Amino acid sequence: MKKIKFIYKCLFCLTVSCFTSCQLTEDIDDYESLFTLNAFDAIADEASAELALVGAYSGFKQRSTASGLPELFMIPSVLSGVGVSARPSVEFDAYQNNDPTSQNTTSNLGAYTRMYDLINRCNWLIQGLNNLDSSKFDNPARYAEVLAETKALRATANFYLLRLWGQFYDVNSIYGINIRTAPALSSEAFPRNSVAETYDAITADLDEAIANAPDFTSKLGISKTYAKALKAKVLLYKGEFSQAATLAKDVIDNSGANFALASTYAEIFDNSSEATFSSSEYLFITGGGPGVFIGIENFWGTFFVAPSSTFPSTVAAGITDVGGQMISYDNNRVSSMFGFDNFKFGRPYPKIYHLRMAEVYLIFAEANARANNSVTLEALDALNAVRLRAGATTTGGDGFETYPATISLTQFLDAVRIEKMVEVGGESGEEWFDLVRFHFVDGFDVTTIKASATDPDKFILPIDLQTIEAGGNIIEQNPGY
Template sequence: MKNFKRKPFALCVILLSTLFSCQLAEDIDDFKPLYALEATSAIVGETSAENALNGAYAKYKQIAFSTISRGLLSGDLVVGGYYNRFPEMEGWSRNDPPSNIDRFTLNDYSAMYSSINNCNWLIQEITKLDASEFTNLERKNEIIGEAKLLRANTHFKLLQSFGQFYDMGSNFGIDVRLLPASSDKAFPRKTVTETYTAILQDLNDGILMAPDLRGGVKGYMNKSFGKGLKAKILLYMGNYSEAASVATDLINTGGSNFALNPTHEGIFFPKNSQELFMHPEVLFGIMGTPEANSSLYIGLDIGGGFFGWEPYNILTAASGSIDINGQMINFDGNRFENLFTPSTVYVPRKYSTDLSTENHEMWIQLRMAEVYLILAEADARANNAVTTAALNALNAVRLRAGATTTGTDGFETYPASISLDQFLTAVRIEKQVELYLETGESWFDLVRYDYIDGFGTGFQVSDVKASATNTDKFILPIPIKSVEASGGVTVQNPSYE
């Protein structure tokens, strides 16, 4: 087992104040929410349609606390210092989110539904326009495709946070919105199955209609992102064979635009040019640029937002090892260490930390390494065995990270003799280390693995995070203001009533 030098840990994933006010580009700085405008006058041609799409992206950019809450729930983040004064964050850290305080939860909940509403207005109104009103006759359909993929992704984010995403038989899905809101009327929550059905329909439409890759930039929705997200959702649904098939197709057809980056560290650099937004590894991410009000500057708050001590769970994963028939294989080589600035504190270099020179930022939402790991888990679960395809997919990510194939101890590829249980553990921890500080996926993996084994038996979330014992609180409460405003139409999540 590797030993990391003990250091204070300073961490905040998103620059809070800047992120709430930022926009994607200067041409939408004055953009008003579509739900506040007359739909028939808001979108009248190509320019207003593009602005409306940018507005939906801008709203999505404001969902800052979803990543923070997931990190605190899983134990991959710690809270302290300035943010220790907020009971909501302290509750996430204790796996006991408060239901009567929703300052940050409400921000994400509102921003996501606002983004969805922008998409709904756009889809409704652009459908009425003739294709001849667009300079590129295909652009009309591409805009609809981008909007549907963004809507699908945002509904999925809502389900992850506020619905029992792991249980296809649960009634606790989310309020799926497919039409623009013209009033404050509340609607009942859909079941989890109904929610996934709506998301998949949008994904299928988006995969058909969205651009292959707009301008070579990964800051816009594209067909390949749609395929990657579809594979992920099918994995969540337990449709393992189909998830493996979709992931395999993306890996085989992605070409040079969508492929594993040569190095893990290189995905996150350079931070001073548009090249950051064009890495083949990335399927989709939120961009921050030097233009006024459009920068994320996530890393600038890392040294001054969350102050605590080293996050035990991620350090344990990064320094841990597994015994495979006498061969001691390390979970990580240098990925964790290489992406932290040498300092007396852990300052993650996945995000910008220098305002003067690091003026480009990308908050990655999905990348090819995760697609490989989706394939690994899905194919193994579909066949109830460690298949060659599953093993190769996992080892491809490790080889890119510097793993060797000598058959000795250390940071090695996994051998064919690995058991199924060991393999699934290895996949989960690989994702935790590989995707650290990106979308908080390790929390959802913990919950899914626990549910698949049967809550209370087999693997349990509490094996990793001791305070995570109440399965009802594996998801967040619906913001109390939303529940109260619905007049009883919106049902609160269990244990939060």
């Protein structure tokens, strides 16, 4: 056991030094340290591969107060107005004003490098597996599963990078991210890939996970179902609506009891015991426990980002007149989320919700309607399923009701956007990326939700100048910064 722990420590240290050091001036191949294991030889069997996989998963857990991980999920919610800066911070005040700064950032730089650190961990493991034969595993079938899980983790990190620092809304844009498919062996910087190339890399990794990841282990691990659902989300972002709808529908209809809408909204966020990690609602989560912090529970609340006092009124303004019937959004999800600190990320068993079933229903609803250019019965049922779970009624009257079939396509798409804001708001910033997508797809005026969001160039974050300068200006800055 001590040997395994030592191998992991070596992998961890090498991974961090490979990527994050801006002072690295010589190739790793030229540097030898006492008491270390050559990373090329570290993954030698199933046990060492499994341990390295644990290290890759842990990239979604906070290591220090300056790690950038919690900010990765909070910054977009501040951009959207769901959250506000809880204490004086030049950087977070800039996000609140939708005018991010590109110099001397802590959160922006930390979140950016943290995802590349996770990707580098994945790349070391993938290289190690490629140098092995499945016969080295006690369970040879596990070889393909470990490789598939690792690639899905890499796809997840790349997707997070693209939607914050790349023009994810324009598949023809040159401003994607830097795709790394091999371990970093030096401080050499590489140019950015296009958005199309970035999406291709993400979907290729997800395709392997769909084919070879485990059917199910736990909600803390990657499964075929998560990979399929994430690909549906990626295709929605790309504008490939028909394919997105097909995949999302497959997840909804064919995933079995392990993946289904939870009975009630409140139970999703019951953080009282470890049993909460097994909810059918989750497709993939990162979880903590007593004394095991994931980071976001320390930041969302009053420490760094607080719930916005204007969010409930933003939701209330979403009342829709459908054929004379006034349809509103329930206040229960909003008030429970913002009634006290850390409802969604409470202790002692906090979670990061990478993807859950309610969002898959809403992905299907939007993608199906866009693909058919009409509100189909299937799309309407998917939207109403999320509302019914939250307590909506079907009386035909006013209030928190299910949507009737008379709803127009324009009303329906906006209803899906608002429903997602109410349902998953503050979890990963998805409500912000929806605003950005709807702006570029439909011409939606983001200032009707966030008055300061006037500059579309500032809908994505700048790459911190420290990263650009450390790479010899090889990495091109986003327009407008």
